[in-house]
Amino acid sequence: MSLAGKARFQFMKDVGAPALFALNKSAARKKRRPRPANPDFGPPLACAGRLKEIMARHYYLARFAKGARPVAWVTSGAPVELLRAFGYYTIYPENHGALCGAQKMGPELCQAAEEQGFSPDLCSYARVDLGHFFSRKTPAGRLPRPDLLFCSNNICQTVVYWYKVLAHYLKVPLVMFDTPFHFEEFTEADLDYMARQIQEMIPELERHSGRRFDEAYFRSVTQLSRDTSLLWGQCLATMKARPAPMTIFDAFVHLAPVVSLRGLPVAQEYYKILLAELEERAAKGVGALRQEKKRLMWDNIAIWYKVRDFSNLFASRGMNFVVATYTNAWAETIQYLNLDDPFKSVAQTYGLVILNNNLEHRLQLMSQMVKDYAVDGLVLHSARSCKPYSVGQYDLKRLISQRLGIPAVVIEADITDYRMFSEEQAATRLEAFFEALEAA
Amino acid sequence: MTAQPLAIPSRSHYLTAQKERGRKVLGVFPAQYPREILWAHDIAPMEIWDPPLEPGSAPAHLQPYICAVVRQGLELVLRGGAARLDGLLVPHTCDSLQNLASLLNDYLELPVPVLFFYHPKEPFRDSARAYYRRQLTILDQKLAARFGPRREGALEQAVAWGQRVAELAGRTYDLRARGQLSAPALEFYRVLRAGEFLHPEDHIPLLEEFLAVHQGPAPAGPVVLLSGVLPNPKELLSLLDQQGARVGHDDFLGLSRRLLFPASQAADPFDALCEQYFALPPCSTRGSALSQRLDWLKGLAQASGARGVIFYVVKFCEPELFDVPPLMAGLKEQGLATMSLEVELNQGVSGQIATRVEAFLEMLS
Numbered sequence: 007m008s009l010a011g012k013a014r015f016q017f018m019k020d021v022g023a024p025a026l027f028a029l030n031k032s033a034a035r036k037k038r039r040p041r042p043a044n045p046d047f048g049p050p051l052a053c054a055g056r057l058k059e060i061m062a063r064h065y066y067l068a069r070f071a072k073g074a075r076p077v078a079w080v081t082s083g084a085p086v087e088l089l090r091a092f093g094y095y096t097i098y099p100e101n102h103g104a105l106c107g108a109q110k111m112g113p114e115l116c117q118a119a120e121e122q123g124f125s126p127d128l129c130s131y132a133r134v135d136l137g138h139f140f141s142r143k144t145p146a147g148r149l150p151r152p153d154l155l156f157c158s159n160n161i162c163q164t165v166v167y168w169y170k171v172l173a174h175y176l177k178v179p180l181v182m183f184d185t186p187f188h189f190e191e192f193t194e195a196d197l198d199y200m201a202r203q204i205q206e207m208i209p210e211l212e213r214h215s216g217r218r219f220d221e222a223y224f225r226s227v228t229q230l231s232r233d234t235s236l237l238w239g240q241c242l243a244t245m246k247a248r249p250a251p252m253t254i255f256d257a258f259v260h261l262a263p264v265v266s267l268r269g270l271p272v273a274q275e276y277y278k279i280l281l282a283e284l285e286e287r288a289a290k291g292v293g294a295l296r297q298e299k300k301r302l303m304w305d306n307i308a309i310w311y312k313v314r315d316f317s318n319l320f321a322s323r324g325m326n327f328v329v330a331t332y333t334n335a336w337a338e339t340i341q342y343l344n345l346d347d348p349f350k351s352v353a354q355t356y357g358l359v360i361l362n363n364n365l366e367h368r369l370q371l372m373s374q375m376v377k378d379y380a381v382d383g384l385v386l387h388s389a390r391s392c393k394p395y396s397v398g399q400y401d402l403k404r405l406i407s408q409r410l411g412i413p414a415v416v417i418e419a420d421i422t423d424y425r426m427f428s429e430e431q432a433a434t435r436l437e438a439f440f441e442a443l444e445a446a
Numbered sequence: 447m448t449a450q451p452l453a454i455p456s457r458s459h460y461l462t463a464q465k466e467r468g469r470k471v472l473g474v475f476p477a478q479y480p481r482e483i484l485w486a487h488d489i490a491p492m493e494i495w496d497p498p499l500e501p502g503s504a505p506a507h508l509q510p511y512i513c514a515v516v517r518q519g520l521e522l523v524l525r526g527g528a529a530r531l532d533g534l535l536v537p538h539t540c541d542s543l544q545n546l547a548s549l550l551n552d553y554l555e556l557p558v559p560v561l562f563f564y565h566p567k568e569p570f571r572d573s574a575r576a577y578y579r580r581q582l583t584i585l586d587q588k589l590a591a592r593f594g595p596r597r598e599g600a601l602e603q604a605v606a607w608g609q610r611v612a613e614l615a616g617r618t619y620d621l622r623a624r625g626q627l628s629a630p631a632l633e634f635y636r637v638l639r640a641g642e643f644l645h646p647e648d649h650i651p652l653l654e655e656f657l658a659v660h661q662g663p664a665p666a667g668p669v670v671l672l673s674g675v676l677p678n679p680k681e682l683l684s685l686l687d688q689q690g691a692r693v694g695h696d697d698f699l700g701l702s703r704r705l706l707f708p709a710s711q712a713a714d715p716f717d718a719l720c721e722q723y724f725a726l727p728p729c730s731t732r733g734s735a736l737s738q739r740l741d742w743l744k745g746l747a748q749a750s751g752a753r754g755v756i757f758y759v760v761k762f763c764e765p766e767l768f769d770v771p772p773l774m775a776g777l778k779e780q781g782l783a784t785m786s787l788e789v790e791l792n793q794g795v796s797g798q799i800a801t802r803v804e805a806f807l808e809m810l811s
């Protein structure tokens with residue numbers, strides 16, 4: 007890391023970025039023509055602007071991170087606390103994939119990867135990322151080249167294959183955290199294996215980052231991470247209120263800091279603001295929708311290019327998504343994090359995430375959510391990209407409908423690649439679902 | 447004169463015969479699992495890779511974007527296949543098989559137990575070695591709890607069987623690489639793949655006979671390497687045979703990636719199995735680095751004189767599909783010709799694929 011690089015980064019962080027964002031803000035204020043308010047929605051969340059700023063700043067500063075801080079590309083389920091302890095600037099290709107998906111850049115970037123021989127049947131987050139690697143295109147300006155790749159298969163095996171390809175092309179080291187799938191029982195052997203790996207990764211990361219491990223600092227980061235995820239969980243819990251103070255489509259967006267900035271003070275501060283706003287809305291009975299007639303649950307990752315359309319469509323029928331397995335994933339296992347035994351508890355927290363857990367667990371969890379959030383219907387997004395999230399959904403739909411007596415529908419789509427989405431098929435299925443729901 | 451194909455019983459008859467002689471039979475999904483531990487418990491593993499079934503009940507449980515190995519395996523189970531077995535074992539190979547294991551265990555109310563086997567992924571740090579050994583003992587205990595304790599010395603015997611199978615398979619591969627095996631590709635894979643269901647007491651003599659019958663000069667045509675999950679559709683093998691090509695080596699998940707390992711000298715059978723697992727060739731499903739796979743393939747090409755590599759990829763197989771583009775690029779840099787074929791299981795070879803393969807072979811000759 008060069009001294010000049012460090013100084014430049016610090017300057018941009020303390021002076022450049024704040025000045026630029028202040029300027030942008032005032033320009034936007036002058037330019038902004040208020041968008042006509044959609045009568046189906048309640049007042050928008052006031053802190054949405056702050057969220058935008060935080061994420062934009064994160065991507066903006068990333069351009070100056072190279073040379074100032076070691077840079078790592080990380081999977082969303084990896085124990086990032088460990089990297090934070092070594093001062094890594096972290097980029098989440100999945101979050102970047104979601105961003106590209108929301109900006110409808112998915113097909114273009116996927117195609118760039120396909121032109122290099124990658125099959126269109128592969129996860130589109132991976133294709134978007136590889137497409138970005140080949141084409142350099144991104145809505146985020148520029149992503150810093152990583153010094154390290156950090157990956158955990160607790161969300162899928164796909165990330166292992168994908169990161170191996172990145173490591174090969176970028177010629178950078180890949181550090182992998184292997185998390186045995188929780189099939190029936192989570193054995194002592196599984197836990198020991200994961201906890202030992204975390205300890206084994208420390209000298210690897212010391213070597214790669216050129217920094218020494220500071221356990222006290224690691225604990226403080228872990229504490230911060232825990233507090234942030236707990237706050238996120240509290241934000242989601244406010245949606246038990248009727249009417250719910252936000253929709254799950256809002257939550258898909260407000261999820262970004264807990265995914266990408268977990269373990270940093272900015273994420274924790276943000277969720278304090280969000281929680282205060284949501285609690286206030288809930289107390290005053292301010293809903294995300296003006297009329298919340300039905301309450302729904304979402305399963306799987308968002309269909310990023312359809313978030314706005316779906317949000318409007320469901321709102322027009324007075325249907326609000328109040329809970330999702332996806333947004334819950336960053337709060338679900340945090341209770342295991344125990345600072346008295348950080349290695350083992352980090353292992354447990356990350357080893358038991360929903361995608362590394364069995365389908366019986368998913369069924370129980372969703373059934374509980376239906377009760378806790380007073381859910382009237384379930385929408386399952388069968389995401390062509392994501393096998394671990396999608397295999398089992400047909401039976402999940404059947405079992406939940408049968409046992410809890412609520413209507414459910416499966417929508418075949420993809421997270422970012424809208425070439426895989428059939429408007430007609432989705433419309434037909436949703437129409438039948440709406441009918442069943444309205445008749446219930 | 448070409449030798450007659452060796453006699454191999456059908457899977458179904460063999461299963462019945464195993465049950466009649468008092469053995470338990472476990473249906474095992476792909477790919478890596480310590481079959482010696484099953485043998486030691488007098489359990490015959492009956493591997494489920496590519497049952498030739500038309501879709502029936504499986505599409506109600508699995509999306510169309512799931513690979514045919516998983517879809518057809520589930521089809522077999524749902525069509526009453528499970529009722530003939532004493533249980534199922536699903537190793538942790540990929541996301542689809544991982545969730546299939548859970549689907550079978552948690553939602554489908556099968557009449558038999560479903561067991562699961564997790565093996566560590568690369569990089570293999572010390573913790574991975576310790577963990578794998580523990581996984582072996584846990585599986586051993588689970589089988590004992592369900593099917594009764596194993597006989598004294600049975601595991602040692604099973605390890606010896608495994609090593610003998612590996613030794614014979616190694617010799618066959620070696621002879622083939624040196625052009626000293628006359629067997630056509632179709633027969634080679636029929637005999638090797640019989641190990642997916644034959645007990646070693648039956649597979650060992652079959653391999654010995656195969657070696658005795660087929661030592662001799664191989665066809666002098668172009669030499670290719672095959673890489674992928676398994677040699678299906680087998681019509682591709684027939685096509686290679688008809689074109690006079692020689693398969694110099696393979697890198698199939700179901701074959702060389704599981705079969706070729708040096709015998710461990712460890713006295714403790716668990717230690718031996720452990721050592722052997724970590725000595726297996728690089729594999730996408732175990733998370734091997736691309737550089738390792740590339741070096742491995744280059745080595746196979748060099749040892750067998752292959753000048754071209756055919757990737758024979760099952761549609762929707764993520765572990766393989768990610769690796770193929772960089773592997774192809776790396777092999778090309780070494781002057782090796784490559785081609786990739788995305789295939790559906792048991793669907794034969796289309797005229798278009800046949801033409802591509804013929805053109806590829808012509809280019810190599």
Ligand code: SF4
Nearest residue numbers: 129161162164391392
């Ligand atoms: S979408 Fe699914 S398969 Fe793709 S990276 Fe995320 S968890 Fe893995």
